Each structure stands twice: as C-alpha cells, then as structure tokens.
Amino acid sequence: MKYLDEFSDPQLAERLLDQIHAATTRPMAMMEVCGGQTHSIIRHGIDQLLPDQIELIHGPGCPVCVTPLEIIDRALAIAARPGVIFCSFGDMLRVPGSGQDLFSVKSAGGDVRVVYSPLDALKLARENPDKEVVFFGIGFETTAPANAMTVHQARRLGVRNFSLLVSHVLVPPAIAAIMESPTCRVQAFLAAGHVCSVMGTAQYPALAERYRVPIVITGFEPLDILEGVRRTVLQLEEGRHEVENAYPRAVRAEGNLPAMDMLRDVFEVTDRTWRGIGMIPLSGWRLAEKYSEFDAERRFDVAAICTAESSLCRSGEVLQGLIKPHACGAFGKECTPRNPLGATMVSTEGACAAYYAYRRLELVDAK
Amino acid sequence: MTGTTALPSAQGAELDFESWVCPVPLRETPTVVMGHGGGGAMSAELVEHLFLPAYGSAAASELGDSAVLTVGAGARLAFSTDSFVVKPMFFPGGSTGDLAVNGTVNDLAMSGAVPLYLSCAFILQEGTALSDLGRIAQDMGAAARAAGVRLVTGDTKVVDSGSGDGVYVNTSGIGVIPDGVDIGPRRARPGDAVLISGDIGVHGVAVMSCREGLQFGTTVESDTAPLHGLVGAMIATGADVHVLRDPTRGGVAASLNEIATASGVGVELIERELPVPDTVRDACSLLGLDPLQVANEGKLIAIVPADDAERVLAAMTGHPLGRGARRIGTCVPEHPGMVVARTGLGGSRVVGLPVGEQLPRIC
Numbered sequence: 001m002k003y004l005d006e007f008s009d010p011q012l013a014e015r016l017l018d019q020i021h022a023a024t025t026r027p028m029a030m031m032e033v034c035g036g037q038t039h040s041i042i043r044h045g046i047d048q049l050l051p052d053q054i055e056l057i058h059g060p061g062c063p064v065c066v067t068p069l070e071i072i073d074r075a076l077a078i079a080a081r082p083g084v085i086f087c088s089f090g091d092m093l094r095v096p097g098s099g100q101d102l103f104s105v106k107s108a109g110g111d112v113r114v115v116y117s118p119l120d121a122l123k124l125a126r127e128n129p130d131k132e133v134v135f136f137g138i139g140f141e142t143t144a145p146a147n148a149m150t151v152h153q154a155r156r157l158g159v160r161n162f163s164l165l166v167s168h169v170l171v172p173p174a175i176a177a178i179m180e181s182p183t184c185r186v187q188a189f190l191a192a193g194h195v196c197s198v199m200g201t202a203q204y205p206a207l208a209e210r211y212r213v214p215i216v217i218t219g220f221e222p223l224d225i226l227e228g229v230r231r232t233v234l235q236l237e238e239g240r241h242e243v244e245n246a247y248p249r250a251v252r253a254e255g256n257l258p259a260m261d262m263l264r265d266v267f268e269v270t271d272r273t274w275r276g277i278g279m280i281p282l283s284g285w286r287l288a289e290k291y292s293e294f295d296a297e298r299r300f301d302v303a304a305i306c307t308a309e310s311s312l313c314r315s316g317e318v319l320q321g322l323i324k325p326h327a328c329g330a331f332g333k334e335c336t337p338r339n340p341l342g343a344t345m346v347s348t349e350g351a352c353a354a355y356y357a358y359r360r361l362e363l364v365d366a367k
Numbered sequence: 368m369t370g371t372t373a374l375p376s377a378q379g380a381e382l383d384f385e386s387w388v389c390p391v392p393l394r395e396t397p398t399v400v401m402g403h404g405g406g407g408a409m410s411a412e413l414v415e416h417l418f419l420p421a422y423g424s425a426a427a428s429e430l431g432d433s434a435v436l437t438v439g440a441g442a443r444l445a446f447s448t449d450s451f452v453v454k455p456m457f458f459p460g461g462s463t464g465d466l467a468v469n470g471t472v473n474d475l476a477m478s479g480a481v482p483l484y485l486s487c488a489f490i491l492q493e494g495t496a497l498s499d500l501g502r503i504a505q506d507m508g509a510a511a512r513a514a515g516v517r518l519v520t521g522d523t524k525v526v527d528s529g530s531g532d533g534v535y536v537n538t539s540g541i542g543v544i545p546d547g548v549d550i551g552p553r554r555a556r557p558g559d560a561v562l563i564s565g566d567i568g569v570h571g572v573a574v575m576s577c578r579e580g581l582q583f584g585t586t587v588e589s590d591t592a593p594l595h596g597l598v599g600a601m602i603a604t605g606a607d608v609h610v611l612r613d614p615t616r617g618g619v620a621a622s623l624n625e626i627a628t629a630s631g632v633g634v635e636l637i638e639r640e641l642p643v644p645d646t647v648r649d650a651c652s653l654l655g656l657d658p659l660q661v662a663n664e665g666k667l668i669a670i671v672p673a674d675d676a677e678r679v680l681a682a683m684t685g686h687p688l689g690r691g692a693r694r695i696g697t698c699v700p701e702h703p704g705m706v707v708a709r710t711g712l713g714g715s716r717v718v719g720l721p722v723g724e725q726l727p728r729i730c
Contacts, residue, residue: 044714104400337719
C-alpha cells in the first residue's frame with residue numbers, strides 16, 4: 001500500500017508523458033491485457049493524456065467478463081439448491097446468466113454469500129457440516145493459487161462438504177488467439193503484471209518471437225501503466241519485439257515457484273470457452289482428476305447445462321479490441337450497468353462498464 | 368501445464384467472430400434485491416417507478432431524505448424518517464443505536480433545521496440477546512443527549528427467529544427551520560463552491576473492517592456524529608447556504624449526482640482535493656471500491672456561493688466536526704446532471720451514481 005502515493009505522483013507522470021510524446025512518431029495500437037489495467041487507465045484518464053497516435057485496445061482480461069454463460073447458469077442452478085451455501089467474489093453476483101443473476105437467486109431464498117477469499121468458504125464449510133459449501137473459482141492465473149490451496153487444504157483437513165465450481169482462464173493462449181485472428185490490429189501488449197507475479201515470464205518470449213510483438217509486463221498504478229506504455233513505444237519505434245519486465249517490484253522471471261507447484265498439483269489444462277469470444281484451445285484450468293471429488297460440476301451434476309446466447313450485444317468485439325464500447329448500438333441505451341446485456345458491462349473491470357462510468361461525458365459532448 | 372510455452376495452433380485458435388453473442392438482457396427483477404436498498408440508482412428507481420405511482424396524489428412530488436412542512440402562520444418544520452439495519456450491529460466507533468439517532472438528526476440538519484424530537488421504533492428478532500438490545504438503547508440515549516434531542520414516542524415489535532436479523536430500528540424526527548434559511552437540493556447554481564466537512568469513506572470502511580475475513584491492519588472508527596451544530600455554525604456566518612447533504616449510502620458520489628440532477632447543474636470535482644485518509648484509500652484499493660461511493664455518517668457536503676465559500680469554510684474548520692473541511696469542486700453550467708472529476712494526472716472521468724450494492728472486485 002505504501003506505493004500508492006509514489007506511483008501516482010503527478011510530476012513523475014508528467015515526465016513519463018513527456019518522454020512518451022517525444023518518442024511517438026507514428027500511429028500504434030497496443031492492448032492492455034488486464035481488466036484492472038483498463039479500469040486504472042480510464043479512472044485516471046491516462047488514455048486522454050497519451051499522444052493521439054497511441055491507441056489503447058482493451059483486452060479480454062476481465063475474468064468476470066469472460067466467464068462463459070453456461071458456467072454462470074451452472075452456478076445459478078447450484079446456488080438455488082436447498083442446503084447449499086454458494087460463495088463468490090462480489091462482482092460475480094451481478095453477472096447475468098440466461099435470465100438471472102446470483103442476486104436474483106439470493107432474493108429467491110438461495111444462500112449466496114460474498115467472501116473475500118476461498119479460504120473463507122472453506123471455513124464456512126467446517127462451521128456448517130450439514131450444508132454443502134461451494135466456492136465460485138473463477139479468474140486468471142492470479143486467483144488460481146488461492147483456489148488451489150483451498151482445495152488442497154480441504155483434502156488435508158478431510159472437509160467433504162466443500163467443492164469448487166472452476167472456470168479459470170489463462171492469458172498466454174488468449175494472446176495467441178488474439179494474434180491469430182484475421183482482424184487483429186494489436187501491435188504490442190501490456191501484459192498483466194499480477195498474472196506474471198504468479199507465473200513468471202517464461203511463457204512470453206515464444207509469443208513475442210512468433211508474432212513479432214513487444215510484450216511489456218506492466219503494473220496497475222498510473223506510473224506503472226505509463227512506464228509500460230513508454231517501453232512499448234520505444235520497442236515499436238525501434239522495431240524490437242522483446243519481453244520486458246516493467247513491474248519488477250512484483251514480478252520475478254521465475255514467478256512464484258510454490259504457487260506454481262500448487263497449481264500443477266491441483267489443476268490441469270483444458271479447452272475453455274471465453275464469453276463473447278468462443279472456445280480457445282488449452283486456455284483454461286479445471287480440477288485435476290485426483291481432486292475430482294471437489295468438483296462442484298460433478299457433485300451437483302450440472303455439467304450438462306449448456307446455454308445459447310442471444311445476439312444483442314457486441315461485447316465479443318469489445319473484448320477483442322475491434323470496437324470501442326460506445327461503438328456498440330446498445331451502449332448506454334439498452335445496455336447499462338443497471339441492466340447489462342453483456343458481461344463487459346457487468347464487472348467494474350469490464351471495458352464497457354469503465355467507459356459508462358467514466359467516459360459518458362465525451363459521449364455527451366460528441367452529440 | 369504451468370510453465371509450458373506451447374502455443375495454440377493457428378487453426379485451433381481461429382476465432383469465429385460471426386458467432387460471438389451476448390446474454391439475454393436482465394429484465395427488471397420481479398423481487399426485491401439487495402441493490403434496492405443501496406442508495407444508488409436502484410433505490411431511486413424503486414421510489415420513482417413503484418412508490419410514487421402507487422401513492423399518487425397522496426405523495427409529495429418527491430420523497431427526499433426530509434420534508435419541509437409549513438404549519439399554521441408560517442412556522443416551518445423539517446420531518447424525516449430513516450431505518451437502520453446495519454450489520455454488524457456493533458462496529459468500531461459506534462452501533463445501530465448511534466446511527467439511529469445521528470442519522471435522522473443529520474437528515475433534519477441538512478434542511479437547516481434544529482432537530483427537536485425523535486420517535487424510535489424497534490423490530491426485534493426473536494432470540495436477540497437483551498444485553499445487545501440494552502447496549503443499543505444505551506447508545507441511543509447517549510446520542511440523543513449529545514445531540515440535544517428528545518426521544519418522545521416509540522414502538523416495539525418482535526418477529527420470529529429467521530424472519531429478521533437482530534435489531535432493526537426506525538427513527539423519525541421533527542425539527543424547526545429558522546427564519547431566513549432556505550436550503551434544498553434544487554438551489555445549486557453554476558459557480559457555487561462544493562465543500563466537504565472532512566475525511567470521506569470512514570464509516571463504510573469501519574463497518575466493512577469487522578466483516579468476516581477483512582482486517583486492514585489498523586482500526587478504522589466510524590465517523591458517526593450529529594451535524595446540526597456544524598450546520599448552525601455555517602448558517603450563523605450569514606452565508607446563503609444553497610444545499611446541504613450528508614453523504615451516507617452511496618457516498619459523496621450519490622449525493623453529488625442527486626444534487627446535480629435536482630439543480631440541473633454539472634459538478635466538477637478536483638480529485639486531488641478529496642480528503643481520503645490512508646486507511647480508507649488502502650481498504651478501497653484492496654477491495655476495488657471507489658472511496659467516493661463509500662458511506663459516511665458524520666460528514667456533510669455544502670454547496671455555497673463562491674463569494675461565501677471562504678467564510679463558510681472558516682466556520683466549518685472552527686467547529687470540532689469540520690476541522691478537515693475543504694473545497695473539493697465547483698458547480699458548472701456544463702454537463703448538467705453529471706459529476707466529473709479532474710484526475711490527479713490531469714485527465715477527467717465521470718463520477719457515476721452507484722447502481723446498487725458496492726461489490727468488491729475479484730482482482
């Protein structure tokens with residue numbers, strides 16, 4: 001926390017902005033992968049301060065946004081059952097499934113609780129042996145170690161009334177999928193610093209080489225983001241495509257080795273559907289077979305729930321960086337945080353929600 | 368698995384843009400959800416679309432935090448009611464009892480009234496410890512004595528265990544508005560100064576800090592306090608105070624949005640002027656919350672003519688409950704009904720009305 005002031009310093013920011021302006025000579029499009037970075041960029045107005053030639057494309061890095069509809073519907077089905085305490089991080093409660101969200105299930109009598117850690121859910125399971133406690137384990141590589149640790153602990157402690165509904169997604173396969181897309185405009189990536197604090201940097205050189213894109217591992221405070229942008233600009237201007245760590249206070253090249261050991265033990269790689277994007281091969285984690293007793297989908301027999309989506313919103317294109325949120329015809333009209341059509345409007349980290357919250361002024365001015 | 372550098376094949380990773388789809392929109396919920404009580408957009412919609420149409424001509428044109436009633440030959444009364452369902456009932460710096468008195472006192476004070484009388488009605492859950500109820504009653508008595516108000520009527524109901532959650536308190540209050548005082552949410556004008564009486568977000572963080580699994584390393588105490596003395600000091604300057612609001616549920620963001628909408632002005636905030644204590648800022652960073660949307664229970668927002676701002680600020684900083692007062696922004700003719708913050712880096716962002724409940728972010 002002591003870094004908050006230092007990494008928001010206006011004078012230092014101005015210096016970095018001057019360097020970015022001086023170095024930028026041509027149009028360039030870079031994608032910030034992580035929803036937390038998108039939120040910070042919009043909240044601090046960073047994109048308004050960059051040279052006009054720099055386009056920041058908001059990537060698919062909001063775990064709430066990309067959790068597939070069928071997983072939400074399975075969560076709703078489990079949470080509605082009597083005898084279940086369904087635990088989730090807060091921002092998943094408002095994500096619409098096909099017609100409902102977890103708030104609605106809670107309103108109808110379901111025992112839905114916001115927790116701040118999966119270990120809180122495990123504690124609830126031990127305190128309520130007559131209930132089935134389920135934790136909604138979503139997120140990127142950042143949140144996965146805590147979920148893995150919780151399952152590991154559940155087994156060690158012999159807690160049989162705890163299970164995990166897993167929908168983890170992985171960043172490197174998503175970067176590859178974005179670059180493989182025929183409509184891809186991304187020339188560089190600001191990689192998600194917190195993901196790399198767990199996984200290290202080993203997965204990125206092959207991506208940078210294969211797609212000839214700079215990948216700069218970037219943090220979340222304003223100065224972190226500006227430094228990430230500065231390094232990315234320099235690479236693009238000099239024709240380099242390297243992996244750089246602009247977030248060394250949190251990221252080591254080797255990553256967090258104990259966390260990775262835990263992930264290897266508890267999870268295995270699987271194909272994963274990303275909401276609004278489609279199926280990306282080998283882009284997610286599921287519980288390994290040896291931990292299948294803790295798999296909520298099996299325990300509650302909901303794996304067969306598959307849901308078709310309507311075709312009203314364009315969040316898929318937003319998640320791919322093909323359009324800005326306000327280019328969608330539904331933005332701010334049929335689709336608001338109060339009544340979201342797509343998950344990008346639900347999570348505060350979603351690009352549409354960030355634009356709605358912080359950028360409506362520009363849209364008003366433009367009319 | 369982890370550590371692998373294997374990449375998906377171009378074939379396998381090809382994305383089918385044509386089939387990208389989104390969920391069916393959520394309709395208005397058929398049942399009450401937590402967001403209806405969050406003090407944000409959902410609360411406002413409930414009043415606008417359900418209560419007011421149902422009341423019809425029996426209702427005032429708007430159902431605000433307090434009403435100004437003219438009685439007899441011109442004496443003006445402020446009348447307010449509020450219910451308190453805070454969980455946990457006891458938190459650092461206060462309890463449901465403190466809030467129940469100070470909350471209604473403050474709603475009255477925000478119309479410039481001198482609070483006089485409160486009612487207090489309890490809805491108790493069967494099985495609640497009498498010692499807890501006793502503590503809450505003691506706190507109410509102490510708060511009322513400190514605020515100089517009398518508890519003059521009341522009621523008690525009990526619901527079965529499982530139908531409530533401990534102790535719910537409703538207080539209604541009456542106060543007298545001095546002659547010459549005209550304070551209301553529609554009076555903000557372009558050019559007016561926006562003042563705050565001190566640190567924001569403290570109460571919300573204090574309550575969150577005692578919920579399961581959240582410790583912030585330091586104890587944050589609620590700022591619950593009766594504000595009518597501070598208001599009296601501000602009015603005594605002779606300044607034409609236009610608007611007062613105590614930014615409770617929904618925080619400063621909700622109050623300023625409501626003022627902007629009611630008055631048809633824009634509000635421009637200077638983000639670096641916002642008094643956010645380190646503890647609040649750190650807790651909000653940890654949880655992904657915006658301090659502007661976190662509840663306060665002992666702070667007020669004042670909208671005053673720019674020419675009056677300095678003397679009002681001097682009166683505020685001279686009062687124990689306004690020592691941290693400062694100017695945080697200006698009412699502007701641009702973007703009426705919207706609140707815009709100038710960020711510390713020089714950009715801008717819209718400060719929206721919270722939707723429903725504040726939801727901690729996943730990461």
